[in-house]
Every structure is written in C-alpha cells, then in structure tokens.
Amino acid sequence: MARILIGFASMSGNTEEMADLIKERLEEDHKIHMDELEEIEPGFLMDFDAVILGSYTWNDGDLPYEVEDFYEDLEDIDLTGKGIAVFGSGDTSYPQFCEAVHTFEERLTAVGGERMTGAWKVDMHPDNEEDIEHLQRFTAEIMEHLGHLIQLK
Numbered sequence: 001m002a003r004i005l006i007g008f009a010s011m012s013g014n015t016e017e018m019a020d021l022i023k024e025r026l027e028e029d030h031k032i033h034m035d036e037l038e039e040i041e042p043g044f045l046m047d048f049d050a051v052i053l054g055s056y057t058w059n060d061g062d063l064p065y066e067v068e069d070f071y072e073d074l075e076d077i078d079l080t081g082k083g084i085a086v087f088g089s090g091d092t093s094y095p096q097f098c099e100a101v102h103t104f105e106e107r108l109t110a111v112g113g114e115r116m117t118g119a120w121k122v123d124m125h126p127d128n129e130e131d132i133e134h135l136q137r138f139t140a141e142i143m144e145h146l147g148h149l150i151q152l153k
C-alpha cells in the first residue's frame, strides 16, 4: 500500500470531479489524502510515495491565482524517488488548452519527481467514454508504477 497525495484546484467543480474519480479508483489499494492545493504546504508532499496534482487553467494558459504561491514554493522541495502525475480540466476553445496541467508537470519533474503516466486532460467535464477510458489508463499506469516503487523499498 502506497501513500498518495491528491491535490487539486477547482473553481466550478470539474477538476474536483476528476480528483474524486481518481481517488475512487486508487483508494481500494492505497492510502489517499486529498485536499485543495491552496490548503497544502509544499513540504507536506515529502510525506507521500506519490503525488497527483490537478488544476484548471485560467486566463490564456495561466495557473489559477490561488495556487501561484504553492507553485512558487514547489521549487524548494525535493521529490526524488517519488512518483508524480497530473490532471485537469480546461476548455478546448482556448488556444492554450490545459496549459496549467503541463506547467505543474514540468515543475514536479524539475524537482525530481518521476512521471508515472501522461497527463489526464478533459474538456470541461469528464462525461464521455473517451474521458473514462483515459481515466482507466491513467490510474492503471499509476498502480503499475506504484507496484514497482513499493518493491524497491
């Protein structure tokens, strides 16, 4: 059993719904702590085997302003040996679709986190078959990665 942190930023509930779906799939086998990113101190990430962060995108590809401090402070932590994965909701009518998700992924890998799977991005709300198939792949690859991580311990 791995300890997993799921942190998210969600204004109108779409990214939170994605976080709930991820939690549902992982909590049978793993110990999950889930909270909003603005409630989390980046140093807290060090207490987990894996970190899964989600965010919506704002203002032409920007991070939501309420997670800017969290993002800045992430630079000072070391995630070496920990698995990371990212997800988020956006809107395909914007040129920078789900850019905040990539911004987080870059920062998490820059501080040593190991990518467990590709980003799960959704146009608005996770409601079609393709979204759910992607969720299945996302969580299956995370579980496979965590299996290896635990064997290495």
Ligand SMILES: Cc1cc2nc3c(=O)[nH]c(=O)nc-3n(C[C@H](O)[C@H](O)[C@H](O)COP(=O)(O)O)c2cc1C
Binding pocket: 009, 010, 011, 012, 013, 014, 015, 016, 055, 056, 057, 058, 059, 060, 061, 062, 089, 090, 091, 092, 094, 095, 096, 097, 098, 099, 123, 124, 125
């Ligand atoms: C002012 C504004 C700017 C936005 N900018 C972007 C953007 O640059 N890229 C994108 O993919 N989505 C953008 N969106 C869409 C939101 O990310 C989208 O509505 C998302 O589903 C919100 O997620 P939430 O329900 O978790 O808050 C923008 C929305 C608003 C209202």
